[in-house]
Amino acid sequence: MSYKFLINDLNSQKKIGTDKGLAKIGDGIVNLTYSIAKSIYLTESSSTVQRTGLKVNKTILSNALKNANMKHFAKNRADAHDLANTVEAIIAYVVLNDNMTLNEIIDFLKDKLSGDLKNRAQELKYASDAFTNLLNYIKKFLPDD
Amino acid sequence: MSYKFLINDLNSQKKIGTDKGLAKIGDGIVNLTYSIAKSIYLTESSSTVQRTGLKVNKTILSNALKNANMKHFAKNRADAHDLANTVEAIIAYVVLNDNMTLNEIIDFLKDKLSGDLKNRAQELKYASDAFTNLLNYIKKFLPDD
Secondary structure: OHHHHHHOOOOOOOHHHHOOOHHHHHHHHHHHHHHHHHHHHHHHOOOOOOOOOOOOOOHHHHHHHOOOOOHOOOOOOOOHHHHHHHOOOOOHHHOOOOOOOOOOOOOHHHHHHHOOOOHHHHHHHHHHHHHHHHHHHHHHOOOOO | OOOOHHOOOOOOHHHOOHHHHHHHHHHHHHHHHHHHHHHHHHOOOOOOOOOOOOOOHHHHHOOOOOOOOOOHOOOOOOOHHHHHHHHHHHHHHHHHOOOOOOHHHHHHHHOOOOOOOOOOHHHHHHHHHHHHHHHHHHHHHHOOO
């Protein structure tokens, strides 16, 4: 079934980027898709299967929103936590709006990942880059306001 | 892409049901699919759109494993937390094995939900029933041992 009716009240950049329920759904989407993408990435560069599930660091997401020049989706005077919630809400929006499937997000992130993701500093950089790429890609699906 | 290579080392009921990394991925799958299914269910029985994201209670999942007669997938002397992890691992297995998509799980759970999910006791009962149904459905995709 289509899930569009879950977002048909959200018709502006600010409404999407500041919706708390949408951000909660997006939190699950971001953590799950990144976990699987990272598992694939680590497995492809290893001799054993690697399965990992994790929460994506808020700094990774807030950096991505800034790098994609999308801070105007967030509320005014937003802190890193607010900016991360905005990224989560935006990603949930495109999934519920049928613009991208969860598998497409997994594959997109996996293709954009690079570096040594077991190194914390490198993961911060390269995961931020992957999410920046994702945000730039999905801009076209969002309201112009 | 197919994610089957992420599970090709897991060839028995016990290996699937006790794998920690798989349970972590499944934790994300369970929380996300149930959150969207519950959002749909609440929205369909309301005059406003309801969006919610939540962690599924461990008791709901451990009850489902017992009700589906699948405790043998868990480790010996498993507590409720272990049993819940086993449910999460099993659900992750069928997703990574391409037996069910995330959207199919959302739709399945949504179709099985009933009662007043804003009432904690009722949610415990009806969500346990929905996950029991899901486990019974996916048995056919799991190794016979």
